[in-house]
Amino acid sequence: MKKINVKKGAVLQRKGDIxxxxxxxxxxxxxxxxxxxxxxxxxxxxxxEHWLVADSCEPNTPCQLFIDAIEDTIINIALKExxxxxxxxxxxxxxxxxxxxxxxxxxxxSNAKERYEHFIKTYPNIIQRVxxxxxxxxxxxxxxxxxxxxxxLSLEK
Amino acid sequence: MKKINVKKGAVLQRKGDIxxxxxxxxxxxxxxxxxxxxxxxxxxxxxxEHWLVADSCEPNTPCQLFIDAIEDTIINIALKExxxxxxxxxxxxxxxxxxxxxxxxxxxxSNAKERYEHFIKTYPNIIQRVxxxxxxxxxxxxxxxxxxxxxxLSLEK
DNA sequence: CCTATGCATTGATGTACATCAAGAAATGAC
DNA sequence: GTCATTTCTTGATGTACATCAATGCATAGG
Numbered sequence: 001m002k003k004i005n006v007k008k009g010a011v012l013q014r015k016g017d018i019x020x021x022x023x024x025x026x027x028x029x030x031x032x033x034x035x036x037x038x039x040x041x042x043x044x045x046x047x048x049e050h051w052l053v054a055d056s057c058e059p060n061t062p063c064q065l066f067i068d069a070i071e072d073t074i075i076n077i078a079l080k081e082x083x084x085x086x087x088x089x090x091x092x093x094x095x096x097x098x099x100x101x102x103x104x105x106x107x108x109x110s111n112a113k114e115r116y117e118h119f120i121k122t123y124p125n126i127i128q129r130v131x132x133x134x135x136x137x138x139x140x141x142x143x144x145x146x147x148x149x150x151x152x153l154s155l156e157k
Numbered sequence: 158m159k160k161i162n163v164k165k166g167a168v169l170q171r172k173g174d175i176x177x178x179x180x181x182x183x184x185x186x187x188x189x190x191x192x193x194x195x196x197x198x199x200x201x202x203x204x205x206e207h208w209l210v211a212d213s214c215e216p217n218t219p220c221q222l223f224i225d226a227i228e229d230t231i232i233n234i235a236l237k238e239x240x241x242x243x244x245x246x247x248x249x250x251x252x253x254x255x256x257x258x259x260x261x262x263x264x265x266x267s268n269a270k271e272r273y274e275h276f277i278k279t280y281p282n283i284i285q286r287v288x289x290x291x292x293x294x295x296x297x298x299x300x301x302x303x304x305x306x307x308x309x310l311s312l313e314k
Numbered sequence: 315c316c317t318a319t320g321c322a323t324t325g326a327t328g329t330a331c332a333t334c335a336a337g338a339a340a341t342g343a344c
Numbered sequence: 345g346t347c348a349t350t351t352c353t354t355g356a357t358g359t360a361c362a363t364c365a366a367t368g369c370a371t372a373g374g
Contacts, residue, residue: 034262034266036262036266036267038266040266042262042265042266044258044261044262055258056251056254056255056257056258057255058251058252058255064258064259064262065258080251084247088247090241090245093250093254094213094215094237095215096254097213097250097253097254097257098213098214098215100213100254100257100258100261101201101212101213101221101222101257102221103261104201104257104260104261104264105191105193105199105201105221107261107264107265107297108199108264108297109191109193109195109197109199110193111360111361112360112361131320131321131322132321132322133320133321133322140264140265141361141362142361142362142363143321143322143323144322144323144324144361144362144363144364145360145361145362146322147322147323147324148323148324148361151323151324268330268331269330269331288350288351288352289351289352290350290351290352298331298332299331299332299333300351300352300353301331301332301333301334301352301353301354302330302331302332303352304352304353304354305331305353305354308353308354315374316373316374317372317373317374318371318372318373318374319370319371319372319373320369320370320371320372321368321369321370321371322367322368322369322370323366323367323368323369324365324366324367324368325364325365325366325367326363326364326365327362327363327364327365328361328362328363328364329359329360329361329362329363330359330360330361330362331358331359331360331361332357332358332359332360333356333357333358333359334355334356334357334358335354335355335356335357336353336354336355337352337353337354337355338351338352338353338354339350339351339352339353340349340350340351340352341348341349341350341351342347342348342349342350343346343347343348343349344345344346344347344348
């Protein structure tokens with residue numbers, strides 16, 4: 001468990017790396033994302049303070065995710081093996097499963113506006129800290145679409 | 158850990174239930190799915206033999222998923238608490254996280270045809286066992302769209 | 315301070331997929 | 345076997361969102 005400081009923009013892990021590192025965010029903000037064959041970027045998750053950020057790849061297989069810092073960030077680095085040995089935080093694991101389950105359901109059942117409203121409710125503090133185009137990438141829509149959703153919502157009030 | 162037989166069509170769990178049961182499939186096929194506010198059904202996952210099927214809801218909160226049997230199925234039922242106590246299968250948990258991560262990436266980056274091809278590659282044995290409309294529901298597209306994807310693919314060869 | 319780069323917005327157009335509707339084929343009940 | 349129900353396909357139309365392009369605003373670097 002090694003504590004380090006990373007500067008905004010620093011890349012901790014690249015797609016294709018073989019790594020079983022896990023990053024526990026103490027302060028700041030990480031993000032994990034992938035780049036598909038068409039060159040498009042998709043944010044998998046944001047990692048604000050107290051979140052665990054990691055690629056859930058199998059041991060000794062190439063990672064699918066890039067991980068980098070959106071803000072200057074202080075992280076604790078651990079290895080999956082070590083976490084597993086010392087008895088991992090099972091509740092954290094369950095919570096993570098739950099988060100991912102919600103995400104999948106949302107991606108399958110919601111349109112752009114619903115996704116945005118859900119995001120705002122679930123992560124009210126993230127929206128002020130990242131450019132909107134990253135929010136769009138997380139939601140699975142384009143920045144243009146997000147801009148229009150926000151415009152429409154502002155009219156409704 | 159109780160072993161039971163369930164008939165095709167039997168419902169093991171409903172959305173809104175408070176349940177921390179986990180179903181280990183010995184033979185047969187389960188499915189978990191949700192029904193959204195618009196009344197549309199979305200299959201979250203299929204559970205063929207040796208899979209673990211469960212709602213990843215937090216303890217004592219209502220489930221989001223229905224779980225039922227697509228075929229006559231033999232399952233072992235356990236409680237999450239018990240599994241946690243006796244040291245859960247961590248590798249299975251990691252594999253599950255990986256599966257869900259892949260699903261999220263797929264939903265964000267792939268079109269209907271790519272999703273279908275990915276499904277065929279990943280679950281080659283499921284496709285013969287379920288109606289295509291369930292495959293469509295799993296992929297997040299309509300049965301009509303799936304039918305056309307399959308038609309186009311058959312022409313390509 | 316000025317300029318370059320990235321970000322957000324807006325409009326015009328394109329497209330993948332949804333929806334609706336009808337018919338054919340398969341499946342199941344009796 | 346026959347009838348009813350569900351499933352699958354095909355066509356016509358609709359729509360949410362993507363894409364492309366232009367412009368105004370910030371922000372950062374020299």
